[in-house]
Amino acid sequence: MNRIEKAFHSLKENNRKAFVPYLMAGDGGLDQLMDQLIFLENCGATAIEIGIPFSDPVADGPAIQEAGIRALQSGTTLKEVLSAIQTIRPIVSTPLILMTYMNPIYAYGIGSFIHDAVKAGIDGCIIPDLPIEEEELITPHLQDANIELIRLVTLTSPLERIEEIAKKGRGFLYAVTVTGITGARTEFNDSVSKYLKDIKSVSPIPVLAGFGISTPEQVIELGSYCDGVVVGSKIVQYFHEKKLNEIEHLIQASKTADVS
Numbered sequence: 001m002n003r004i005e006k007a008f009h010s011l012k013e014n015n016r017k018a019f020v021p022y023l024m025a026g027d028g029g030l031d032q033l034m035d036q037l038i039f040l041e042n043c044g045a046t047a048i049e050i051g052i053p054f055s056d057p058v059a060d061g062p063a064i065q066e067a068g069i070r071a072l073q074s075g076t077t078l079k080e081v082l083s084a085i086q087t088i089r090p091i092v093s094t095p096l097i098l099m100t101y102m103n104p105i106y107a108y109g110i111g112s113f114i115h116d117a118v119k120a121g122i123d124g125c126i127i128p129d130l131p132i133e134e135e136e137l138i139t140p141h142l143q144d145a146n147i148e149l150i151r152l153v154t155l156t157s158p159l160e161r162i163e164e165i166a167k168k169g170r171g172f173l174y175a176v177t178v179t180g181i182t183g184a185r186t187e188f189n190d191s192v193s194k195y196l197k198d199i200k201s202v203s204p205i206p207v208l209a210g211f212g213i214s215t216p217e218q219v220i221e222l223g224s225y226c227d228g229v230v231v232g233s234k235i236v237q238y239f240h241e242k243k244l245n246e247i248e249h250l251i252q253a254s255k256t257a258d259v260s
């Protein structure tokens with residue numbers, strides 16, 4: 001079992017929903033990363049998604065785009081992020097998931113990327129612009145390295161395709177809850193609850209809802225249809241504004257969620 005599977009195992013034993021926060025590596029300076037990860041671990045994050053800043057983040061809305069620009073302006077590179085994580089790894093035991101577009105991996109070289117990701121103790125990768133038809137490029141390497149590819153499904157994916165994707169995966173399945181880019185939403189489409197329940201019914205692995213979730217109420221509601229949630233833009237915003245207690249509230253909400 002890798003760290004992600006272990007984390008979900010222990011959630012189940014403790015009757016809890018998952019909460020996976022996303023942060024942008026290098027936003028506020030890469031020297032902040034260690035404190036940010038320790039803080040999220042202490043709040044009780046199930047796993048932490050670490051974003052790699054990229055100049056062309058096609059799936060991201062304004063909050064994460066701006067965080068990416070700040071991180072790039074402070075000189076953050078994928079190499080430095082991996083080496084920072086390697087230093088931090090002995091202190092942080094929470095599963096760490098890298099979220100990067102394919103381009104930075106290509107530029108790095110797939111072999112070197114996997115090598116350095118293993119050294120850093122990375123447990124999973126989210127690569128949003130890598131469709132399953134193309135994933136063979138990297139999945140054999142990830143598998144050898146015991147790094148999970150966390151796959152995304154969306155509101156527009158037919159259920160047969162969702163099932164096909166779910167069955168390929170280990171770790172968890174990421175169910176995107178909006179049609180569009182990342183960023184806080186005040187409302188979700190009425191079809192989201194059925195969408196998440198349908199995915200749960202075909203997925204052999206845990207299902208997490210993500211995109212648009214920004215309040216404790218939404219953490220509880222969206223989490224009630226599946227195994228938990230991912231929150232990005234709001235966490236990024238709160239780190240930027242140094243409102244750490246708001247981050248704690250969001251994570252705390254997942255602990256009060258009813259598990260049935």
Ligand SMILES: O=P(O)(O)OC[C@@H](O)[C@@H](O)c1c[nH]c2ccccc12
Pocket residue numbers: 022049051059060064099126128181182183184210211212213230231232233234
């Ligand atoms: O920011 P939001 O709306 O809370 O969505 C999660 C999200 O930020 C994180 O998982 C993420 C950030 N960038 C991505 C790109 C693709 C898929 C997922 C992501």
